[in-house]
Amino acid sequence: MTKIGYARVSTVDQDFEIQQQRLKAEGCVIVRSEKVSGASRDGRTELATIIEFLREGDELVVTRLDRLGRDTRDVLNIVHDCEQRGAFVTILDPHVSTRGEMGHLILTVLGMVAQMERRFIKERQREGIEKAKTIGVYKGGKVRIDHRRIREMSALGTSVTAIAKEIGCSRMQVYRVLNAK
Secondary structure: OOEEEEEEEOOOOOOOHHHHHHHHHOOOOEEEEEEOOOOOOOOOHHHHHHHHHOOOOOEEEEOOHHHHOOOHHHHHHHHHHHHHOOOEEEEOOOOEEOOOHHHHHHHHHHHHHHHHHHHHHHHHHHHHHHHHHHOOOOOOOOOOOOHHHHHHHHHOOOOHHHHHHHHOOOHHHHHHHHHOO
């Protein structure tokens, strides 16, 4: 049985070091991390790799359910995919595992709460933007990566992976910039 940890943050300027440390302290032999939204499974290559790697008796461990996902259906599908491979899912805070029947029920409820929380966050964000627009202080989101530099590096023949490492972003973000020409 192998414990495999998964750490995720939503934006490039967030840090998942605390998650990684906690997962290692819980005995995770492997910890995979990525900076990508938890709104859906799209673009979450590290999570896909973990699920593909899981074997009978392995355990996928995350610090909180919202690190696994913020959509109930996605979370339940992830759990189902893990179970199809004979593996378990464990959430550390609050401690819930799919090893027991109660774990499934609790994960379903927590998944619904995470999805509802995401809707509340988006609603508050939208309200804040509308208010800022009405008083004339909204300038739009801050640019986190240098689109011009990405295009220049690509034009010079630099690989997407090398660009992502140099800029400090995911390969998916590099592809988005290059495809938005």
